[in-house]
Amino acid sequence: MQMQRNFVKRQPRLPLPHWVRGLIVSLFSISITMLGLLFVTFLIGRVMPIDPVLAVVGERASQEQYEAVFLELGLDKPLIVQFFYYVADVLRGDFGTSLLTARPVAEDIARVFPATFELATIGIFLGCVLGVPLGVMAAVRRGSWIDQIARVVALVGYSMPIFWLGLMGLLVFYGILGWVGGPGRQGIFYEDMIPSVTGMILLDSLIAGDWGAFWDAFSHIILPASLLGYYSLAYISRMTRSFMLEQLSAEYVTTARVKGMSEWAVIWTHAFRNIRVQLITVIALSYANLLEGSVLTEIIFSWPGIGSYITTALLSADMNAVLGGTVIVGLVFICLNVFSDLLYKVFDPRSK
C-alpha cells in the first residue's frame, strides 16, 4: 500500500484532480455518442419516404404555402446545417409536434414514460430478487437439480418469443383462471379516478390512499411485470452463475473453507462480495433492455408506455414521435451504461 502511494506521488502533477479529468473524458465520450445517436435518427428521418412538408401543410395546400413551410423547416439549407438545427432543437427539448396527438412530442413522452418506468422497475426487481439467488445456488450446487432447473429456465427465456409468452399468459391467467386483470393499466371502474402525481399508478393510488385502485392496478401490472422479470431473470441468473463459478474456484475460497468458515459465510460474505461489481453491470444492462424490450410487451398488454407510443406513431407515419421516442430511449440506454460505469468505480477498490 505504502509503495503504491509513493508511486502515485512520483507521477508528474496534473493540473486537475484525477476525478475531474475522468469526468471530463467520460462526459466528452458520452456527448460524442449522443451526437452520433442524433445523427443516425436524423438520417433516418431524412431518408423517410414521407415528405415532411406535406405532413405539416396537408395534401390540399397551395404551392405558396408549401414553399413557405419548406423554407420554414430549413429544408433548402445543406444537410449538415439542417443537422445542427436538429441538434439545437433537441438540446432545447423540442422534438417537434406529433401528428397523431397534435401535442409536442416531449410532452407526450413525459406522459407515457412513467408507465414504462413502473413496469420495467417492477420487472427488474423481480428479476434480481429471484435471479441472483438462483444463479448463486446453481453455481454452488453445480450439476445438481437446482442447476438443471436454472439451465432450463434460462434456455426457455432465451428462446421464447416474449409477445407469444405474454399472449399465453393472458390466455391462461386472465382468460381461463381470471386471476389477474386484463390488458391496460386499470379496470374501467377505476379509470381516471386517481389524480396523477408521479404518473405511476401504483404510487399515485397509494398517495391518494385508495386501496381499491391500488389492488386493481396491481392486478393489471403483475402479469406484464412478471413476464419482463422472467426475461431478466434468465439473463441475470446465467451471468450470476458463471461469475460465481469463477470465484468459487479461486484459492481464497479454499483458504476460507480450510480456516473452517461456514459454507454460508464463504458463499455470501466472500465469493458473493466479489461479484457485486460485475453483477451491477449486468443488472444495469438488463434494466436498459427491459426499458426497450417492453415494446412488444406493451403492445400485448395495451400498456400505454413509450413502446406502444413509438409503435403506434410508426404505424401512422408520425415521424417526429418515432424519432423523439427513439432518441429518448437511446438516451436512457446511454445514461444507464454511464451510471453502471460510475457504480463500478465506487464499488471496485481496484479502479481507485
Place this chain on the structure above:
Amino acid sequence: MSSQPTSLHAWLTSETPASRRQARWAAFYKGWLSLKSNHMAMAGLAIILALVLIAAFAPWIAPHDPFVQDLGNRLQPLGTEGHLLGTDSLGRDILSRLIHGARITLYIVALVALIAPVAGLLVGTISGYAGGVTDMVLMRITDIFLAFPRLVLALAFVAALGAGIENAVLAISLTAWPPYARMARAETLTIRSSDYISAIRLQGAGPLRIIIKHIWPLCISSLIVRVTLDMAGIILAAAGLGFLGLGAQPPSPEWGAMISEGRRFILDYWWVATMPGLAIFAVSLAFNLLGDGLRDVLDPKDSTS
C-alpha cells in the same frame, strides 16, 4: 494422399497428417466427435436439419395450399379431419402455413447471418489492424450503434425503409453487426503482434493479404459460435417485427405475423396463435442448444455456462 489409409476413420484420426487437407479435415472430425457426444447440441442440430428439409420440400410436405381460403371451414380446432393443427380465421390450414413459414424464417436467418458477421468482421479487422485514427473512428461508430436499443433501432429503420422481409433483414443486420466488430477487433489486436504475422510481413505480404489470408481464418471459429448463439435472437427479432406488422406482409405465412393474426381470437380459439409460437420457440431453442454445444467445442475457455 499417396499413403491412402485403409478406412476413412483412420485417415481422419491419423496422428501424422500427410497433407494440409488431411490435417484440416482431421480437426473438423475431432470437433464433430466432441460435438456428437453432447446430446442437447445434437437435438438442436436435428431440429435445425428437420427445419431445413421441411423448408426445402415445403410444397410436397404441406397437405394444403397455405394461401387458399375456405371461409366455410374457419377456426377449426386441432385434429380436425384433414387439418391436423386446425384452420385460421380465413379457413387456411395452419400446418401448411407453418411449413411454408419455415422458408421465410430460414431465409431471414440465413441473410442476417451472412450480412451482419461479414460486416462486423470487415470493420473489426480493419479497425484492429490499422489502429490509430481509423480504429478510433470505426470504434466510435460501433459504440454509437451499440448504444442504441436494438429493437427500437430496427423499428426506426423499418419505418424509414418501409415494411417488408428484405427491409426487416436489413434493419436486423444493421443492429446486429457491432458485437461482431468488437469481437473481431479484439482478436485482431492479439493476432497482429504475433511473430508469424511479422514473419509474413517481412516476406513482403501487404495488409490486405495479411488480413484476408491470416487474420480472418483465426477469427472465424469464435464468430461461428457467436452467430449460432445469435440466431435465436435474430429469429425472435424477425418474429417481433412480423408481429408488429413491419416484417413479412399479411398473406405471407410468416410465423410472427401468424401470431399477430391469431391474437384477436386468443380467448376463444387459442390454437391459432399458439401453434406458430411453438414453432418459433422450437427453432430458437434448437439454435441455442447447438450454439452452446459449438461453444464448448470451439471455444473451451468460456464453457463455464
